[in-house]
Amino acid sequence: MDGYDQRNDRAEGALNCPDCRQELQDYLDGTLDKKRSLGVFLHLRECAACRVEHDALHAVFMRLDTLPELEAPADFDAAVLASVPYAAYRAMEPLRRERVPVFLEDHFLPAWMRARVTRAGGLIAAAGATGAWLAGPGQAWLLVVAAAGAAPEILLRLQWVGRRLVGVRRAEG
Ligand SMILES: [Zn+2]
Known part of the structure; x- marks a missing residue:
């Protein structure tokens, strides 16, 4: 240059x-x-x-x-979460819950029906009856047994689906 x-x-x-x-x-x-x-x-x-x-x-x-580099303290996440009004959100849970239709509540169905034993036993009975009905000459009572056996599980699942739907609708509205 x-x-x-x-x-x-x-x-x-x-x-x-x-x-x-x-x-x-x-x-x-x-x-x-x-x-x-x-x-x-x-x-x-x-x-x-x-x-x-x-x-x-x-x-x-x-x-x-x-300046020394600082590591985030171990309870950093917890501290952040604590600053979020999560407690208030949780405190309002009963309010939100009240808006779930009563037939979708857990205890709308009797406890024995909700019991795991009833549900599992019912499903086994239903499966057995369905199998027998398919294998046999088609006795109608086997279908009744199958329906009765599957009923607890089906009702509980319908409830669960219902609760999900209610929850989804509320989240959207
Ligand atoms: Zn200058």
């Missing part, structure tokens, strides 16, 4: 003060491309005011670099 080209470059890359200050942070981070970086460098060499700004920012950066 001869003297003329250099002057030309300087004129081209010359920054005014607002532009220079805007670039200072990136300049210190070293993320500016060469040309802009040179522009800032040249401006700083000639502008005392921006140099003061640069030095101050540089000092801040240096101090930030010396």
